[in-house]
Amino acid sequence: MKRALNFNAGPAAMPAEVLQKAEKNWLNIADTGMAVMELSHRSKEYEQIHENAIQGLRKLLSIPNDYEVLFIQGGASLQFSMIPMNFLHENTSGNYVLTGSWSEKALKEAQKIGITAPIASTKKNSYRSIPQLSDINTTENAAYLHITSNNTIYGTQWHTFPTQLPMPLIADMSSDILSKQIDIRQFGMIYAGAQKNLGPSGVTVVIIHKDLILQDNDHLPTMLQYKTYANNSSLYNTPPTLAIYLLSLVLEWAEEKGGLQIIEKTNENKAKYLYDAIDESDGFYLGHAEKNSRSLMNVTFNLADKEKEALFLQSASDAGFIGLNGHRSIGGCRASIYNAVPEDHVYKLAQFMKSFKQNS
Known part of the structure; x- marks a missing residue:
């Protein structure tokens, strides 16, 4: 089978083995006589797919039990808003390290919600580097520190992360999740749009410490609260079932590799x-x-x-x-x-x- 020499930034290449497996089961998933897009998201067949995806992530990334794995729509761009909406409160600040366009966009959205502080930036050198850890000085009232772990436009990546922080470290890992081993416990939350390493566009993976979910955010719309997804296994509404199915196949492929x-x-x-x-x-x-x-x-x-x-x-x-x-x-x-x-x-x-x- 001819495959393109595909170096697209996202949506990006999918493993050929995953696409072949999906094609094989395209019209008859789990012997249901239906495609996965036709299954009820309340059916036992889809619930098994859903659970396989969650457990696949837990296994590959060694996600501890005190972290939730959530599937949310809206891409990383929605997370730019959900994060400050859920975690920024009166007299606290969202701290941001600027390393490229996506971290700039995350900061811009947070500024609409509450107080923010861009505490480090490499914009002056055209985003050619990641700041030195010694140059990152968080504010006293910081609710969280936000970073973008890999910068697709400028081609830079964090190879070590800030540690021993007095506030949660939140990372947008849309373009390098599943590419290397990481210590989940270094982070309060990780989020990633799927369309690079995880699968097709349409689903965003959120890995979040349970303590962050416990915050009182009932004033927010239901679909903008992390606890809505955590309390309902990301099945409060109809999830992007096809994207999650393909994600589960990518995780199986990664395990087989x-x-x-x-x-x-x-x-x-x-x-x-x-x-x-x-x-x-x-x-x-x-x-x-x-x-x-x-x-x-x-x-x-x-x-x-x-x-x-x-x-x-x-x-x-x-x-x-x-x-x-x-x-x-x-x-x-x-x-x-x-x-x-x-x-x-x-x-x-x-x-x-x-x-x-x-x-x-």
Whole structure:
């Protein structure tokens, strides 16, 4: 079966094995004679799918029992509003570290809700790096500290996280969840849109400590309270059943690959192919991110010669490489190499980069 050399930033590549399994069961899931989209979300067949997805996340990420796993719609963008609505109260502040466009958007939404403080930022250096942990000084009245763990547009990533904080650490992990091993207990809450490493767009995973859910937020609309989802196993209303089903298959696939230890090593290898092609090009390719902040998920770069950059992107497209244009806000080139992007596809791109340089 022909598969595209897909480097799209999101929605992104899905594992071929997952799509094949879904195709096999497309018209008859669990011997029901129905597609998963046709099942009642109250049926025992769908409830099993739902539970499999929750338990798959718990196993792969080693999620402790005092954390809830929730499925919410609205993408990470809705979480930008739900977080301050649920956790910002009178005389408290939402602390934000700015490392790119998505953290800026999260801050902008929080400013509509309550008091905020951007406590660190790398905007002055065009978001080429992650702030030093020593430069992060939270306010005394902080309700939480919010970070974006991986920055898809600028190609930077947190490799260590703030610890021993007096307030919960909340992380938007939309673009690097499930890509490496993490300690869940470092965070009060993690959230992630599914359309990078978890599956298709349509569902957002929220992993949240139960203590945060206990806060009194009855003044909020029902669907904007985390406890609504926690108290109803994310089944208060009709969930995005197809997206959750495909998420469950992705989790099975990740487990079959050997879990996060193996996936993390593969991701390191994939990133090394591309960063070596950049670093060994004698300035022909220019990486955007500083080396100690480089993302393993989104490799961003420019060509020193802008005319050659346009030719590179066209030539890459002609050769079958999809999605290499940088984000429309900054241009350049970007290769998104999420879990489902096969290692040999990344190797082929690295070889294409080297060949293009040699022939230019």
